[in-house]
Amino acid sequence: MRFFSHILTTLGVLLAFASLLFTVVVGLITSESGSSDLSTSIWALVFMFYLPTFLLLFFGHRIRRNLRLKLEAASQPVQQPRPVQVIQPPPQQRVETRTVINVVESKPAPAPKKAVSVSVECKGCGARKAVIAGESSPCDYCGSPLTARG
Incomplete structure (x- = not known):
């Protein structure tokens, strides 16, 4: 993968120099001839070269950066995670609640004798x-x- 990224970057640099040289040559030719139709089509070709140049340079650099980040991450010692302390609330006493309905039937007291x-x-x-x-x-x-x- 690293080799592929160097190839992309090298092609991007070569294409950038070729595009720059081509732009200078086309600029000199169009300035001498004065033809606007020819210069427009030539400038369109020049911009068609710059987009692939940018893409080759961008992706070549991105591949190398991702590889470097992976190597740095692999070289760093892995920290052991600290054990997590689970804090539990204190146990609560369970209180049983019951509703007790006692029906007490009592014998009625004998009626007091009427005093005469x-x-x-x-x-x-x-x-x-x-x-x-x-x-x-x-x-x-x-x-x-x-x-x-x-």
Whole structure:
């Protein structure tokens, strides 16, 4: 490949000198004859030589540059990649959540017995007061004890 790139570059340089020489010779001939039709066709031929010249030089140089870059890359020592440290977040405690619905059926409490109140007359002052049967209570006026018998 390197040999091919040198051939392309050498042909490009030779064609460039030939085109330059041809341009000078054509310029001298057309200036002496004064013919515009002949000079136009000759100048078209000259430009047809310059395009291949440029292409030969360009691709010859490009091939050599790519080869040089490959050689430089091959000659450099290969760096060992650093090991990648994987940082993991701290483990989280798993919390189990459960919804527990406990239905507790309880027996209703027995209804309290209605207390029977009895009207009692105070022996000290004669006032009347309602007292629950089987209990005693003081009189509201004189403070004497009132007992209801059930």
